[in-house]
Amino acid sequence: MSEVTVNTTSNAPKRMTRARLALAKPGFLLGCAIIGISTLLALFPQVFAPYDPNFIDYLAVRQPPSWAHPFGTDSLGRDAFSRVIHAYSVNMQMAVLATVFALVIGVVVGALVGYYRGIADMIFGRVVDAVITFPFLVLVIAVVAVLGPGLINMYIAITMVGWVYYARLMRAEVIAQMGNDYAAAGLVMGYSDRRIIFRHLLPNAITPVVIYWMTDMALAILLGSSLGYLGLGAQPPQAEWGVLIAEGRNFITTAWWLSLMPGIAIVLTGLGFSLIGDGLADLLRPRG
Amino acid sequence: MASIQYILKRLALMVPTFFLVMVIIFLLVRFLPGDPATAIAGDRASDADLAAIRDRLGLNEPMWVQFWLFLTNTLQGDLGRSILMRTEVVDVIFDRLPTTAFLTLYAVGLSIAIAGPLAFVAALNRGRWPDNLIRTVFQVGLSMPVFYIGLVLLTFLGAQLRWFPVGGYGEGFWSHMYHLFLPSVTVALYTSAIIMRNLRSAIIEVLDAEYVQFARAKGLPDRLILGRHVLRNALISTVTLLGLSIGNLMSGTLVTETVFAVPGLGRLMLEAIFARDYPLIQGLTLTFAVLVSLVFLLTDLFQSSLDPRMRLS
Numbered sequence: 350m351s352e353v354t355v356n357t358t359s360n361a362p363k364r365m366t367r368a369r370l371a372l373a374k375p376g377f378l379l380g381c382a383i384i385g386i387s388t389l390l391a392l393f394p395q396v397f398a399p400y401d402p403n404f405i406d407y408l409a410v411r412q413p414p415s416w417a418h419p420f421g422t423d424s425l426g427r428d429a430f431s432r433v434i435h436a437y438s439v440n441m442q443m444a445v446l447a448t449v450f451a452l453v454i455g456v457v458v459g460a461l462v463g464y465y466r467g468i469a470d471m472i473f474g475r476v477v478d479a480v481i482t483f484p485f486l487v488l489v490i491a492v493v494a495v496l497g498p499g500l501i502n503m504y505i506a507i508t509m510v511g512w513v514y515y516a517r518l519m520r521a522e523v524i525a526q527m528g529n530d531y532a533a534a535g536l537v538m539g540y541s542d543r544r545i546i547f548r549h550l551l552p553n554a555i556t557p558v559v560i561y562w563m564t565d566m567a568l569a570i571l572l573g574s575s576l577g578y579l580g581l582g583a584q585p586p587q588a589e590w591g592v593l594i595a596e597g598r599n600f601i602t603t604a605w606w607l608s609l610m611p612g613i614a615i616v617l618t619g620l621g622f623s624l625i626g627d628g629l630a631d632l633l634r635p636r637g
Numbered sequence: 638m639a640s641i642q643y644i645l646k647r648l649a650l651m652v653p654t655f656f657l658v659m660v661i662i663f664l665l666v667r668f669l670p671g672d673p674a675t676a677i678a679g680d681r682a683s684d685a686d687l688a689a690i691r692d693r694l695g696l697n698e699p700m701w702v703q704f705w706l707f708l709t710n711t712l713q714g715d716l717g718r719s720i721l722m723r724t725e726v727v728d729v730i731f732d733r734l735p736t737t738a739f740l741t742l743y744a745v746g747l748s749i750a751i752a753g754p755l756a757f758v759a760a761l762n763r764g765r766w767p768d769n770l771i772r773t774v775f776q777v778g779l780s781m782p783v784f785y786i787g788l789v790l791l792t793f794l795g796a797q798l799r800w801f802p803v804g805g806y807g808e809g810f811w812s813h814m815y816h817l818f819l820p821s822v823t824v825a826l827y828t829s830a831i832i833m834r835n836l837r838s839a840i841i842e843v844l845d846a847e848y849v850q851f852a853r854a855k856g857l858p859d860r861l862i863l864g865r866h867v868l869r870n871a872l873i874s875t876v877t878l879l880g881l882s883i884g885n886l887m888s889g890t891l892v893t894e895t896v897f898a899v900p901g902l903g904r905l906m907l908e909a910i911f912a913r914d915y916p917l918i919q920g921l922t923l924t925f926a927v928l929v930s931l932v933f934l935l936t937d938l939f940q941s942s943l944d945p946r947m948r949l950s
Contacts, residue, residue: 486888619780
């Protein structure tokens with residue numbers, strides 16, 4: 350135990366400099382700012398949106414951007430700005446709900462098959478091979494076809510396919526960590542498998558998974574809005590960026606701003622998550 | 638060249654994988670809501686007709702018999718009849734396959750043309766403004782959904798400026814090239830972002846390698862070093878990456894075909910899903926899986942024939 354304490358103290362200053370290094374990177378800071386603001390918008394859309402996103406005004410249909418309607422109005426006279434703001438709730442929720450269950454399942458399965466190997470690991474290997482043989486979107490769309498379109502079913506579909514990628518990453522990392530002395534020490538000390546896996550191996554093996562998670566959140570927003578655009582994700586009249594772009598598509602030559610603005614929101618949020626991912630990669634990865 | 642033995646080993650490994658692929662597709666389609674017999678015969682079919690169809694499709698047999706039927710039929714090239722198209726699924730797929738293949742290869746060619754030179758410029762100017770500019774632009778590109786890139790190109794270059802057609806496939810090779818230009822650029826902008834990142838770091842890695850420094854010390858001209866060592870190594874890693882990201886490429890193609898109304902497999906897949914055409918969904922999912930694993934195999938063979946290190950492992 351005493352050795353562990355010594356290690357922590359000697360590690361602390363190094364970690365501080367690393368944190369300072371990451372904070373000094375403008376990209377990482379920008380990413381944090383974007384995601385911070387996006388989270389605020391997602392949590393309190395009614396504070397920032399001037400109108401009810403579903404309020405229909407037939408007297409103000411497809412108006413160009415103005416002071417009263419910064420992004421104009423759509424074909425039903427709804428305020429486009431308020432709809433983009435309210436969509437933050439749905440799309441930010443997507444980034445979390447489409448990834449977090451895949452993350453948890455993947456980490457547990459990956460850690461277990463990586464630790465025990467044997468027959469379960471062999472079956473797992475075949476499952477991974479089979480799942481990566483499908484294009485991700487094709488499999489997700491096929492699952493959505495089975496369950497029916499809609500947000501909840503979309504989350505289930507993405508989770509059913511996505512956990513494999515987390516598990517594959519986690520398995521490889523656990524196997525690599527088991528080559529270290531501390532894992533052997535745990536075995537010699539007679540610790541239970543559960544303690545070695547979850548208290549010792551998991552905290553050391555999880556770094557690449559967390560970095561991948563950030564990228565995956567950006568991908569989840571891209572995927573979710575693509576499915577919304579195709580009519581398989583969120584359903585109108587719900588305000589979701591993909592749905593909004595699809596709604597504006599029919600008026601793209603006369604009212605192009607209807608589709609342009611939700612797209613910019615997607616790009617910004619996606620960029621925010623990938624910048625944080627890159628920053629975390631620098632922060633958490635052992636220096637080489 | 639990769640040895641026959643190696644190829645056979647790779648093919649043998651594909652057998653259990655494909656067995657699982659078939660299981661996944663079988664289970665997916667069995668869980669589709671609605672009765673397949675009703676979907677085929679229509680809502681107004683009589684009970685006797687429905688029973689006859691169920692009998693013909695083997696839907697009254699136990700699950701494992703149904704799976705066996707599905708497996709043996711598929712191996713014999715029989716994927717059933719499409720409800721939507723009213724013809725054999727195999728015929729529909731082979732009818733649309735060339736379009737998707739054309740679009741995919743076109744996009745691969747364009748993305749190499751875009752990413753290749755830019756990666757060299759970025760790598761040779763590492764840390765200076767051209768490098769930063771190129772990397773920022775591609776980072777933004779990676780955050781853009783494919784359908785959005787497509788829609789922007791379609792609106793401005795297609796509908797507004799009328800430089801390119803806004804949909805369709807055309808007749809003959811050059812017409813295909815013209816009609817599929819915008820869709821290919823759409824897919825390529827996304828793919829080139831992935832390639833550029835990888836190619837840039839591959840070039841930098843090779844430039845820093847000892848054998849390149851040795852070649853420099855030997856007094857070889859830079860042009861020769863770039864062509865002989867850097868290009869060859871960068872090419873291997875790019876082709877490998879392209880091969881491994883074929884799934885992403887296909888996903889992008891699927892969405893792009895929908896945006897530009899290109900009559901390929903991707904658009905067919907969405908039509909099949911909205912029509913609940915389960916034999917077609919089944920056939921298409923299988924086709925995508927076969928295409929991806931073929932590309933994986935080719936990538937592997939290409940890599941092992943170019944990189945002697947791969948043959949040893």
